[in-house]
Amino acid sequence: MSKLMRKFLLAVIAPLLIMGILSFGLTAFLVNRFAEDERYSQLAREANIIKEALAESRPVPREIQGFITKDGVTERIGGRGRQIVELPILEDLQQKDRIEVQGNRLLTYQLTSGGTVITTIREAPLASSALDGVYLAIGVAFFVTLLLAAGLAYYMGRQFIRPIIELRRVAKQIGDGRKDVTLPVRPNDEVGELIRAVDEMQEQLVQKDVLQKSFIAGITHDLRTPLAIIRNETEALAAGVIPVEELPEVTDSIIEEADRLGLLIDETLVYSKLAGGMMPLDRTEVALDSLVQETVERLRSTFSKDQVRLTVETEPVRLVVDHRMFERVLVNFLMNAQVAAPTGSEVRVRLTPMELTVEDAGSGVAEADRATIWDLYVKQTGGSGHGLGLAISRLILDSHGLEYGVRDSSLKGACFYIRFGEERIT
Template identity: 85%
Template sequence: MSKLMRKFLLAVLAPLLIMGVLSFSLTAFLVNRFAEGERYSQLTREANIIKEALAEDRPVPREIQGFITRDGVTERIGGRGRQVVELPILNDLQQQDSIEVQGNRLLTYQLTSGDTVITTIREAPLASSALDGVYLAIGVALLAALLLATGLAYYMGRQFIRPIMELRMVAKQIGDGRKDVLLPDRPNDEVGDLIHAVDEMQEQLIQKEALQKSFIAGITHDLRTPLAIIRNETEALAAGVIPVDELPDVTSSIIEETDRLGLLIDETLVYSKLAGGMMPLDRTEVALDQLVEETAERLQSTFQKDGLRLTVETVPVRLSLDRRMFERVLVNFLVNAQVAAPVGSEVLVRLTATELTVEDAGNGVAENARSTIWDLYVKQTGGSGHGLGLAISRLILDSHGLAYGVRDSALGGACFYIQFK
């Protein structure tokens, strides 16, 4: 039996057992109290019968047991007739009382008639064999109910726990790297939701693995290309086969490829630090409208070089944020819009009191891809990056607690937005 099954049975049966014991005890108590009340009524009737018999000077019925105390002398009546006995305990009894005799509890009733004290006595109901059948029936019913509950709980527990045990095996197989794992049937409950979540996790792991392989292949290619160019041109310089008038172009090419390597390494390191929480925010009060205008002005020449119009519309907005990090996000949005926008079109940056948007007239972002383009290793269609820009932006915006996303633009392309609280 599994640990989970034992816990399940304990959780089900322990309250039932406690409830059964309490029910049995309470029932026995109530039965005893009722029986004692009836027994005292019986003792009262018997005492009155003895009183009447003494008054009429006739024998007391043999089935009635009791004592008569008169002038300090106590006589036992019933059974063998009258017998003088010494029972000092009778002098201290209340009208309705109980005494212990040889380990048995006896109920007593005293009736005073003139100078005569009549005491009737009977065995207490709880100690009486007359109630043994009642207690036995209650005990058997409790035991039967407990056994039935145990069987039902075990059956139901197996039904509940079986898919969980199967899911544990599935999770182990997924952890071992298997991709063709069959999940158990999904019941219509929380266990089914758990199986569905594991199914989604498996699909995401497969997607992540494919994206990671794609990213590694892309990074490897992006690293090899500039390194190969740098190596070839450096070897040509060392061999002295490059004409003097071509030296500026060659050195410029080496510098450009080196910068490309540096940018790739920088983006990878930034993402790693952000994801690991090793790059805390340096928040200050920032005039966001000035930041947007300055960033757009700095990139204006590159947009004009590509035949694009960069339009900026702002209103005064002040926010507490990390200026350098937020500027990185804005630059990434603008560069993506520059790559996506067709020649001769407009890229519009608009800042309102509640939102910052960057819109282009490109092909836009498919609706089914709008949630995944923020993931690591994912490149936009036609993009020239490494799939790190938007992943870094996502981490920066999440750390600021800002809402963000992408929707259709009125210009016909994509509209990347950041919303302020």
């Protein structure tokens, strides 16, 4: 029997046992009290019968047990006739009283008639064998009820606990790394909700495993490519096979690939710190219109090289954000737009009190991809980045509690947006 089953049975049977004992005691008390009242009524009737028999000078019925005290002399009446006895205990009795004689509990009733005191006596109900059957019946009924309750509790407990025991086994298999596990049938209760939560956890673990493998494969590829270029060109320099007039071009290529490696490493570290909560935000009140204008001006020449027009429209907006992190998100949006924008097209940045948008005239983002594009190492079609930019942007925006997304652009491409809501300062 499992520990959970033992606890369940204890939780069910212990209250029943306590309730049964209390019920048995209360029932016995009430039965005895009722029987005692009936016994006193019987004793009163017998005392009156003795009184009438004495008044009419006829014998007392043999089945009546009692005593007659007159002028200090006590006579016993009953089956053996009248006998003089000495019972000092009868002198201090109340009308209804209890006495104990030779270990037996007795009930007494006294009736005074003139100078004569009539005392009738009977065995107390609890000491009466007549009630033994009642107590035995109550006890047997209680014991049978307890057995039935224990059996029913055990059966119900097995039905309740079986999915939990199976779930424990499945959770251990998941912890051991198994993915082909079968969850127990979901009952329509809290256990079913627990099984559903474990099922969702298993799906998330599988997704994270796939994502991790994809991330490792992508990072490995992006690291290998610039390293291969740097190695090949360095070996060519060392071998002296590169003409002198081509040296500037080769060294520029090596520097460019080294910069690509540095950017990839920097983005990977930033993502790792943000995901692990190890990069605290330095929130201050920021003039977003100034931040947007400065960022656009800094990148304008980069867009001009690709013959892409970068336009900006801003309204005064103040927001409590981390200046450096928010700027990073804006740069990520702008660089994605630059990659997507065709030659001779426009990239439009617009800031209003309600949202910030970056629009391009590219091919846009398919409806089915708008949720997954923010995942780690998911690249846009035709993109040349590392697939970390939007994943980092998502973590930054989530940490600020801002709403964000991508929709169709008025320029026929993609429109990345950030909504401010009530967080803005007017």
